[in-house]
Structures are given as structure tokens and as C-alpha cells.
Amino acid sequence: MTQSLNDIALDLVAPQKGILAADESTPTIAKRLASVDVPNTEDQRRDYREMLFTSEGGNEFISGVILFDETLRQDALDGRRLAHILSEQGIHPGIKVDKGAKSLAAAPGETVTEGLDGLRERLNEYAELGARFAKWRAVITIGDDIPSETCIATNAHALARYAALCQEAGLVPIVEPEVLMDGAHDLARCDEVTRRTLSRTFEQLALQRVALDGMLLKPNMVIAGKDCAEQAGVEAVADATVACFLDTVPAEVPGIVFLSGGQTEEQATTHLSAMNQRHPDLPWQLSFSYGRALQASALAAWAGSRDRFAQGQTAFLHRARMNGAARSGAYTAGMEAAGV
């Protein structure tokens, strides 16, 4: 039976589960691998993703994995398709379909995400290769006079064009307008920019007839910039984030799946758990679609060796379990030390 877009979206935000973002582009995975002194070869990229995807029991906490084009087509060392390894465990394979953030003309310091040309054809191919959902990331930078309305509106328009095309192809679009944590801005400024960005994005999604019950939103949390001297406490971040979304995200959207955006593993888990614990009756599921916050310790434990798959998987499963607990607000810092 074919699953509807709404069924897939609901599967992706099922209780205690969330999404692993393993869709780093080749230049981005190069940086991650370099951080543990591993060369960026096709085999090493394959080994690393194979290690993550063959973690036994990962499907208890992971509902979907976002892949990069190369990975969707790649085989494990034993010849099995990596995407099939996921679907056999009931984990939906997803695909990053944008072509990256490029300088936006007439808007110094700002970017627009490209990749719309030929997207319909690419989406059809990805669906045939087994992808059930897709991701497109827009990047909004906070600075003295930015983000401009030009940047926010241009990215919102592209996000909505992408989302409509995904739904036409039977893929659930993950709509990701990321307001970066880079900078010294405070939480209030992040709140204001996130509200503007989400309002514009949902205007465009409505205008371009995107079915809100067949998509997921992947936003940043409302949080102070990395270089801000006054970091808000966990409860303040949780409450500001939920308040921002209650004002901007329609109730028909099945779920909000956060990016980690440079938070540490424990920060990202703690914030998500606080939101779910303090605000149990929200119209949408609050879940995760973490990249770095699910992978950082697994990457370090694996460190480039197939002999260390087990160590990498233990670290990955631990983070997946912690974030699974955060889905219901049940995570506590004590669970880290106990190695639960």
C-alpha cells in the first residue's frame, strides 16, 4: 500500500524517534573527517555511513536518515545498498536535494540556496532510488543590517517551490530555514529574525499550495549567538522557542524537527527535552533532525577504522537513545553518566 505524505511525515515524528541528518556534502564531510584525521575518500565516507546505519537497534530511536546523493547510490562493503540497509530496518531514507547556499546578488554577506533547475527530474529519480522524503536548507545570517527582506523572501520563495515539487513527486519535504547561531546577537534578536523568517516561509508555502500536513519544518532553536556574552538558560531557550513557533507555525504541520546548528550534543538534547517536558500539549510533535549532535562522539569513537565500528555504534546509539528520551521530556543529565 502506498503511504500518503501525511503517513510518512507522521512516521518520521513517531513517539521517541527522530531523524539522523547524515547528508553532509563532500566538502562538509571532508571537514568532519579531517577533525579525526581521516582522509576524505569515497571508501572512508562509505565506511563511516555504513558504521552509523548498521547500528543494531538504531531503529528504536531513528525514524529516517537524510542522505547525500553519493550515499543514496552507494553500497556497503558487502554489496548491499546502504539505503536498503535502512529501509529493511523500517528507517525511511531521505535525500538532501539543494545545491548549497550561494552568494545572493545585491545582498552582501547573504546567500540564497540554489538547486531548483532540473529538480523535478532529480526528485523523480530519487523516489525511484527509494527516498521517501527530502531536505532543502536555506541559510539566514544575523549581522548588523542583515538579514534583509530580500534574503528572507528569496529563500522563502525557493523553499516553497522545492516543497511543492517534492509533494508532486511523492516525497515529504523537510523545509529548513536555518537562522545561524554565528555571531554575538542575543536571544531576542534570534527570536525576531526567526519569527520573520518563519512567517515569510509559511506565506510562501500557502501561496504555492504546499499541503502543510505532508511536510515537516526543520528550524533552529531560538537561542543566543555563539559569541553572545549572555547565554540564556535552558528553560528560557525552551520557552522562547515554543512561543515563537506557536505564533508562526500552523497546527496542520505534523512536526518540527530541530537542527542542532553548532550546539553540543548535550545542549541539543537538553533543550529538546526541556521543550517537551515544559510544553506537553503542542499542536505538532517536537523532534530532532540532528547532524553534529548525533554524530560527534560516534565520529571520534570510530576514527576511521572498520575495527572500531562497535565503538562508533555504541556512541551513536547512546546519543540516539538520549534524544529518544528527549522526545517525551524524559531526558536527564544523569542518564549520560549512567551510560543508559
Ligand code: 13P
Ligand atoms: P546540524 O544538526 O549539525 O546543524 O545538521 C543538521 C542539518 O541537516 C543541517 O542542514
